[in-house]
Amino acid sequence: MPVDLTPSQALGLWHEVTSQQVQQDGRDLTLRQLAILLEIYLVPPPHTVRGLASKLGVTKPVITRALDTMGDLGLVTRMRDDRDRRNVIIKRTVDGALYLERLGDLIIARGRAQTA
């Protein structure tokens, strides 16, 4: 696994991972969409549209659109908040967890190859 990465090695790792991801995954998420997805899965819930927007410094429609797209892909789901029905709670899905699990494994694998 990667030990003491230099900036050059870090870019090499990014290169390996993005390249492989482009080749093998037909979904081709935007950088923004990926950031949103990671935020949802790595930060403790609950997640709302407004919260994600302010956290990432983008407008609300950007979040709505990203959730539409990733919802169609099965990576996330949305539910109304029953305690405050103005809010929408973003939920994780099994497919989304699998997607990120595969990404994590890819990074490790490439990182290992990188420093090997």
Next chain:
Amino acid sequence: MPVDLTPSQALGLWHEVTSQQVQQDGRDLTLRQLAILLEIYLVPPPHTVRGLASKLGVTKPVITRALDTMGDLGLVTRMRDDRDRRNVIIKRTVDGALYLERLGDLIIARGRAQTA
């Protein structure tokens, strides 16, 4: 610096970097564009449209479009190959090198914060 990354930490690193990149950089390159840019800067030249297309498993118009966009952003340049004027040689630029240098530093900085 990152030592012995677990898959979870790897995703955390990706999260930090994509998130910060989304927030601070207005350019918002596609994952494909980023992969192309990294290929150009990290793999020894010469680079051609056809070569990049086959290397990344995409069609030639994808490369042409990406080079158009990144050319407008000043990240790459193109020149005709004088020895075989059918070819186009993709050249690096100072701005492109700076862009990736900043990305590399960002990864290191976030990786350090990640494991700190």
Next chain:
DNA sequence: GGCAAACGATACGGTAGCGTAACGAAACGC
């Protein structure tokens, strides 16, 4: 010279992203 192959760019119709602005629904304040 002339035909086929290779290269990168372009055209086309379609899809998905963007920012700004406005919208309906729900909660809050008085």
Next chain:
DNA sequence: GCGTTTCGTTACGCTACCGTATCGTTTGCC
């Protein structure tokens, strides 16, 4: 109750990407 604020979503016009197919140019081959 009723205006105001706060949600998330939708509408609009625009830009940029996609894949497939085709184009013009250049080279290679005979």
